[in-house]
Amino acid sequence: MSVDEFSLIDEYFAHRQHSRRDVELGIGDDGAILTPAAQHQLVVATDTLVEGVHFDRTTPPRALGHKVVAVNLSDLAAMGAEPCWLSLALTLPQIDHDWLTDFSSGFHEVSRYYGCTLVGGDTTKGPLTITVTAHGQLPNGRAITRHGAKAGDWIYLSGNVGDAGLGLAATQGRVQLPAAHLQRVVEKLHYPHPRVALGQSLRGIASAAIDISDGLLADLGHLLQRSQLAARIDLNELPLSLALTETVDTDTALRYGLTSGDDYELCFTVPEERRGMLDTALAHTAVKPICIGQVIGGRPGSMQLSLDGQAWQMPEQRGFNHFGDDHAVSE
Amino acid sequence: MSVDEFSLIDEYFAHRQHSRRDVELGIGDDGAILTPAAQHQLVVATDTLVEGVHFDRTTPPRALGHKVVAVNLSDLAAMGAEPCWLSLALTLPQIDHDWLTDFSSGFHEVSRYYGCTLVGGDTTKGPLTITVTAHGQLPNGRAITRHGAKAGDWIYLSGNVGDAGLGLAATQGRVQLPAAHLQRVVEKLHYPHPRVALGQSLRGIASAAIDISDGLLADLGHLLQRSQLAARIDLNELPLSLALTETVDTDTALRYGLTSGDDYELCFTVPEERRGMLDTALAHTAVKPICIGQVIGGRPGSMQLSLDGQAWQMPEQRGFNHFGDDHAVSE
Numbered sequence: 001m002s003v004d005e006f007s008l009i010d011e012y013f014a015h016r017q018h019s020r021r022d023v024e025l026g027i028g029d030d031g032a033i034l035t036p037a038a039q040h041q042l043v044v045a046t047d048t049l050v051e052g053v054h055f056d057r058t059t060p061p062r063a064l065g066h067k068v069v070a071v072n073l074s075d076l077a078a079m080g081a082e083p084c085w086l087s088l089a090l091t092l093p094q095i096d097h098d099w100l101t102d103f104s105s106g107f108h109e110v111s112r113y114y115g116c117t118l119v120g121g122d123t124t125k126g127p128l129t130i131t132v133t134a135h136g137q138l139p140n141g142r143a144i145t146r147h148g149a150k151a152g153d154w155i156y157l158s159g160n161v162g163d164a165g166l167g168l169a170a171t172q173g174r175v176q177l178p179a180a181h182l183q184r185v186v187e188k189l190h191y192p193h194p195r196v197a198l199g200q201s202l203r204g205i206a207s208a209a210i211d212i213s214d215g216l217l218a219d220l221g222h223l224l225q226r227s228q229l230a231a232r233i234d235l236n237e238l239p240l241s242l243a244l245t246e247t248v249d250t251d252t253a254l255r256y257g258l259t260s261g262d263d264y265e266l267c268f269t270v271p272e273e274r275r276g277m278l279d280t281a282l283a284h285t286a287v288k289p290i291c292i293g294q295v296i297g298g299r300p301g302s303m304q305l306s307l308d309g310q311a312w313q314m315p316e317q318r319g320f321n322h323f324g325d326d327h328a329v330s331e
Numbered sequence: 332m333s334v335d336e337f338s339l340i341d342e343y344f345a346h347r348q349h350s351r352r353d354v355e356l357g358i359g360d361d362g363a364i365l366t367p368a369a370q371h372q373l374v375v376a377t378d379t380l381v382e383g384v385h386f387d388r389t390t391p392p393r394a395l396g397h398k399v400v401a402v403n404l405s406d407l408a409a410m411g412a413e414p415c416w417l418s419l420a421l422t423l424p425q426i427d428h429d430w431l432t433d434f435s436s437g438f439h440e441v442s443r444y445y446g447c448t449l450v451g452g453d454t455t456k457g458p459l460t461i462t463v464t465a466h467g468q469l470p471n472g473r474a475i476t477r478h479g480a481k482a483g484d485w486i487y488l489s490g491n492v493g494d495a496g497l498g499l500a501a502t503q504g505r506v507q508l509p510a511a512h513l514q515r516v517v518e519k520l521h522y523p524h525p526r527v528a529l530g531q532s533l534r535g536i537a538s539a540a541i542d543i544s545d546g547l548l549a550d551l552g553h554l555l556q557r558s559q560l561a562a563r564i565d566l567n568e569l570p571l572s573l574a575l576t577e578t579v580d581t582d583t584a585l586r587y588g589l590t591s592g593d594d595y596e597l598c599f600t601v602p603e604e605r606r607g608m609l610d611t612a613l614a615h616t617a618v619k620p621i622c623i624g625q626v627i628g629g630r631p632g633s634m635q636l637s638l639d640g641q642a643w644q645m646p647e648q649r650g651f652n653h654f655g656d657d658h659a660v661s662e
Binding site for chain 2: 024025029030031032033035038040041042044047049050051053054075076078079081085087089119120121122124125127129131133134135136140143146209210
């Protein structure tokens with residue numbers, strides 16, 4: 001495999017980009033030249049997917065192309081930014097043209113859907129590792145952070161949690177579920193939908209936000225720690241799919257919903273006085289977030305979980321099975 | 332190794348950053364929030380170093396931390412941009428605190444020297460792979476590209492070429508050289524100096540520029556191809572170190588200078604009418620570029636090499652030995 005073969009693969013990426021007027025120069029020089037919007041700030045996020053850790057050889061390459069973009073756009077969404085430009089660092093064990101065709105299709109489809117474009121990157125030989133750096137923009141001072149929550153703010157979740165974790169368990173043969181459910185949860189695992197429009201509509205409404213990549217408890221915990229507050233969560237409000245509740249018992253379903261990762265929903269907090277603004281904003285989005293609890297004083301990052309009005313304790317975990325240590329999914 | 336251990340390593344990076352006023356929020360949220368300068372454009376470059384391809388286990392971790400920043404800043408320098416913000420995607424086989432201490436020292440030292448700062452990234456478990464995305468800024472319309480060279484422009488090189496290649500050959504035991512030379516060329520291999528100040532001083536003077544990462548012939552070839560032109564190169568002008576000329580014969584020294592990579596000098600073109608501006612600009616830089624030839628019409632990317640007024644043909648390569656296919660160094 002030569003330098004030329006590696007530069008050949010630029011073909012998969014350089015010639016399939018839609019143009020943005022703010023890209024003066026994209027792939028093909030030492031760097032991209034980009035023109036930021038006046039009076040706007042940049043939001044920059046980076047996520048890496050590693051074979052054997054975040055996915056395995058059964059993961060379709062088109063899904064990988066989709067997912068590595070989607071997880072980064074999810075970070076931008078959590079901050080309220082509009083996605084603009086992507087850089088891709090692709091480390092490949094060999095040049096596999098079928099793989100590249102599928103991977104680049106997934107990559108370009110989701111980029112195009114959300115109006116952002118690949119502007120550069122690097123291709124190297126080595127163990128399969130995929131890093132994307134995503135650049136978004138938003139008007140000055142309008143970014144939503146993790147540290148802005150206040151006691152009394154309501155906690156919302158943008159959609160079902162636990163499905164991607166169930167999808168992972170299903171692809172690993174750890175649970176059995178009917179074909180219709182199976183397809184839906186594996187789709188959710190492989191082709192997550194970052195909440196890009198919702199994130200932007202939450203500017204000036206949400207006091208804090210985070211995306212759920214490592215599981216609701218872990219990620220909401222990060223938000224609470226950065227805000228130096230605690231939370232109470234009403235598990236009766238936790239949005240769970242039929243695929244999940246019809247497949248496993250209630251305790252297990254709740255544990256998936258609370259601890260499994262890769263759902264890429266947004267969790268955000270809204271002050272009481274802005275709930276009306278939220279309702280108005282949501283009239284224009286397809287996503288209907290659910291209120292699952294409230295921010296309270298207490299040990300930073302701690303959470304009180306209740307079910308049917310009773311304190312609920314997570315049952316002992318009956319075993320772990322996951323690609324890597326940072327994507328723990330219990331069953 | 333758990334999520335917590337991986338987030339612990341943020342300690343090596345988050346608390347050692349110097350602050351820039353344009354970083355509203357750095358490490359610790361879903362993304363960084365950055366405030367671009369008014370009337371400026373962004374330049375974004377990405378480079379990846381992979382163990383077993385770009386370096387091996389004998390490479391000091393401090394050198395890796397330095398080099399992964401330096402190679403990206405070199406790309407920004409080639410476009411005339413001022414370095415501002417860095418993202419780091421670090422994939423590690425395990426948490427090794429000594430390694431992280433050294434790596435982060437190298438990373439921070441070179442970042443601080445050039446006035447840029449780490450604003451975010453991702454840490455994952457897997458085969459050692461290091462990707463940096465560097466963000467620079469420059470006044471609107473002042474970027475230097477690869478495609479702006481015109482026939483008649485003079486071709487300059489910012490410093491010696493071939494030393495890093497000789498350093499690599501020495502660390503691999505393929506050449507022997509005296510201790511003083513050895514230290515110098517290994518230092519050049521491990522701790523390259525990106526030509527950041529020179530790059531910025533070339534704005535409005537150079538018609539095109541590129542940094543030498545893959546070897547002069549390869550990289551000047553890229554510049555010429557993008558500019559749809561050819562070049563004549565006077566090898567008597569090629570800047571070669573004593574370490575190189577005293578270690579190998581002339582033909583071999585020239586081959587190192589022309590084909591070995593990792594020198595990170597700038598190669599740039601200057602129109603005849605701007606040579607005076609160049610002299611003025613160089614009065615303020617420590618680096619003194621050398622004119623090695625001229626852009627001419629001809630097959631795009633082709634080069635005529637001459638030595639002592641005679642056409643010079645590269646001797647047959649007597650063997651290859653390199654980390655990977657994209658860092659070919661002949662001896």
